[in-house]
Amino acid sequence: MTDSVTEREIVTFPEGLPGFETTRRFVLQKADGLEPFTLVRGLDDGAPAFVAIEPQRVDGDFRATIQPGDRLRLQARAGDALLWLALVTVQADGTVTVNLRAPIVVNPATMLGLQVVVADSPYALDHPLLAA
Amino acid sequence: MLVFTRRKDEAIIIGDGIEVRVLRVGKDGVRLGITAAPHVPVHRREVYDQIRAANAQAAADASSVTELLAKLREATGQAAFGPAPGAGRASGDD
Numbered sequence: 001m002t003d004s005v006t007e008r009e010i011v012t013f014p015e016g017l018p019g020f021e022t023t024r025r026f027v028l029q030k031a032d033g034l035e036p037f038t039l040v041r042g043l044d045d046g047a048p049a050f051v052a053i054e055p056q057r058v059d060g061d062f063r064a065t066i067q068p069g070d071r072l073r074l075q076a077r078a079g080d081a082l083l084w085l086a087l088v089t090v091q092a093d094g095t096v097t098v099n100l101r102a103p104i105v106v107n108p109a110t111m112l113g114l115q116v117v118v119a120d121s122p123y124a125l126d127h128p129l130l131a132a
Numbered sequence: 133m134l135v136f137t138r139r140k141d142e143a144i145i146i147g148d149g150i151e152v153r154v155l156r157v158g159k160d161g162v163r164l165g166i167t168a169a170p171h172v173p174v175h176r177r178e179v180y181d182q183i184r185a186a187n188a189q190a191a192a193d194a195s196s197v198t199e200l201l202a203k204l205r206e207a208t209g210q211a212a213f214g215p216a217p218g219a220g221r222a223s224g225d226d
Contacts, residue, residue, distance in 0.1 A: 019184035048191035
């Protein structure tokens, strides 16, 4: 799969993700067959892959807020439309949850991404999507 | 681990331009001021660790992610998802 990835499709996460700090390059795969999910696939050997969903699809009232430092890290200018993705987890008991507290943000204009790490989010790390 | 004794208003410098200053020493905690370039992420350890644990649970290896996705699609087949947000709505300005 990674063979067909072209340079311009690669999103760089300069800090990696918490727990996966050494994986800096990811591709986002969206397709009709995947709908409503997006695959967030790390490049390089042993890199993790995630299933993600836009937070607004899970919680219609989800309000995306970004810290000035994060905007800077994404090199986001005023007009840049940022892409938000929340990571999906299948828990051990089969429950499916979504991490709305620490979403991934990608700036398609610069192809830079990061995971939001904030102390005071009103959203849950394990927002229930589906019961077991 | 490097250990320093610092008093109120004293600081340490880490690397090129990261300063950690003791602002207040109280009974229950120490208030620290961090000065770093805006692109340097600074996080509370326990918050970072929570997210790290959540990420570890969410992660699949490349070979099993398709399987995970199939499972999810099957499980969510009946679930109603909200409409796809417009790109503009998905951006945050604050």
